[in-house]
Amino acid sequence: MADGTDQKSSNQMWGGRFASGPSAIMEEINASIGFDKKLYAQDIRGSMAHATMLASKGIISPEDKDKIIEGLNTILSEIEAGTFEFSRKLEDIHMNIEARLATLIGTAAGRLHTARSRNDQVALDFRLWVKEELQKTEGMLTALIAAFLDRAEENADTVMPGFTHLQTAQPVTFGHHCMAYVEMFGRDRARVRHAIEHLDESPIGAAALAGTGYPIDRHMTARALGFREPTRNSIDTVSDRDFALEFLSIASICATHLSRLAEEIVIWSTPQFGFIRLSDAFSTGSSIMPQKKNPDAAELVRAKTGRINGSLIALLTVMKGLPLAYSKDMQEDKEQVFDAAESLELAIAAMTGMIRDLEVRKDRMRAAAGSGYSTATDLADWLVREAGLPFRDAHHVTGNAVALAEKKGCDLADLSLEELQAIHPGITKGVFDVLSVEASVASRTSFGGTAPSEVRKQIAWWRERN
Ligand code: ARG
Numbered sequence: 039m040a041d042g043t044d045q046k047s048s049n050q051m052w053g054g055r056f057a058s059g060p061s062a063i064m065e066e067i068n069a070s071i072g073f074d075k076k077l078y079a080q081d082i083r084g085s086m087a088h089a090t091m092l093a094s095k096g097i098i099s100p101e102d103k104d105k106i107i108e109g110l111n112t113i114l115s116e117i118e119a120g121t122f123e124f125s126r127k128l129e130d131i132h133m134n135i136e137a138r139l140a141t142l143i144g145t146a147a148g149r150l151h152t153a154r155s156r157n158d159q160v161a162l163d164f165r166l167w168v169k170e171e172l173q174k175t176e177g178m179l180t181a182l183i184a185a186f187l188d189r190a191e192e193n194a195d196t197v198m199p200g201f202t203h204l205q206t207a208q209p210v211t212f213g214h215h216c217m218a219y220v221e222m223f224g225r226d227r228a229r230v231r232h233a234i235e236h237l238d239e240s241p242i243g244a245a246a247l248a249g250t251g252y253p254i255d256r257h258m259t260a261r262a263l264g265f266r267e268p269t270r271n272s273i274d275t276v277s278d279r280d281f282a283l284e285f286l287s288i289a290s291i292c293a294t295h296l297s298r299l300a301e302e303i304v305i306w307s308t309p310q311f312g313f314i315r316l317s318d319a320f321s322t323g324s325s326i327m328p329q330k331k332n333p334d335a336a337e338l339v340r341a342k343t344g345r346i347n348g349s350l351i352a353l354l355t356v357m358k359g360l361p362l363a364y365s366k367d368m369q370e371d372k373e374q375v376f377d378a379a380e381s382l383e384l385a386i387a388a389m390t391g392m393i394r395d396l397e398v399r400k401d402r403m404r405a406a407a408g409s410g411y412s413t414a415t416d417l418a419d420w421l422v423r424e425a426g427l428p429f430r431d432a433h434h435v436t437g438n439a440v441a442l443a444e445k446k447g448c449d450l451a452d453l454s455l456e457e458l459q460a461i462h463p464g465i466t467k468g469v470f471d472v473l474s475v476e477a478s479v480a481s482r483t484s485f486g487g488t489a490p491s492e493v494r495k496q497i498a499w500w501r502e503r504n
Pocket of ligand 1: 070074130156157160364366368369370
């Protein structure tokens, strides 16, 4: 009809009190099948557990249960074979599957929805999906950490400049720098594990919001679906999307880590830095400049953070101010999580590949480590230790030495003993032992410090836990 109304038929799932079907626009804004079909496997698994429980409690007959399970198995194969016809008129995955079940097995299909609502059904499906995604993320982070541990081991004594403000600060080892990322992704993985524990409660049986009068066994369905226990409050259960928000916040923090790493890869692979070479497999060329090798994968990982953070803000905003219990607003939860999950998986996989493949240019790192007066702190520490100066005075004396080296256009280690003694008479030739970058890193043996011996300890600690 010209006004967009479709008077044809009311909804076969809930249309009892409706004289006509929805307008075309209503159908379009209401339907979620375009994206929630992703939940088909979880929906079928949930229905099987529910039907089995209903039969074991005598709420439906064993014959009906068998028909339901058989029908659901057929639907599963149809969807997996790509022959299932999804219909927007049936709104979502739950009603698409139930309608098909009715076609396949007749009246028994109508008994499946006993003691259940789409509200607890969608909470269940989505929770199962997020749980599996978190488990996958955990495995992917383990692979990324493993890649870093290997690079750290190979480079436990590869010297590079350490930066603060992206200005050369003190020499560190590349192994130590790699281990910083192991710590970051290790924290991400701990958050993932915690989130899995947090969401490990079964929503099914909360029904619309108030529970049900049927003698259901929620512990039985929880066990069958691999949850630790059922949720405790039916109102909270159908209104809660914390598990999705937790997934998105974990994804956002992890993506933030990935973007920092991506940025370093972009910087390190410039000809000006030249600390690493990316493999051909993880870089691209330019269609106009033949000499170029671009770190596109790293740049895209950096950019994915924007989408993932956006998803978190979007869902927080959807949930903000919603009254208990379920509101249709919550249907907007899924696309954000699906998109963020896909982006995060890609970003972790691309980064794992880049880290596995990258060539470390030790000569370039070593050369850069020695420039920029990176051992100035070592000189100050030497003055404290060997010449008995208070640290503040040593800092001042060292500043004078740096100014002189800068004026001469040389490194600290290139100043002569006479020049250094003119700045402070307490300086002896022993000072040259600490002015080299190797001596500098080897001396930083404090717990968690950059000394190769310390970095190897950190690697061993993580190897046991990865
Ligand atoms: N498609 C819906 C969603 O994703 C399923 C739940 C519908 N519940 C309802 N009371 N209309 O949230």
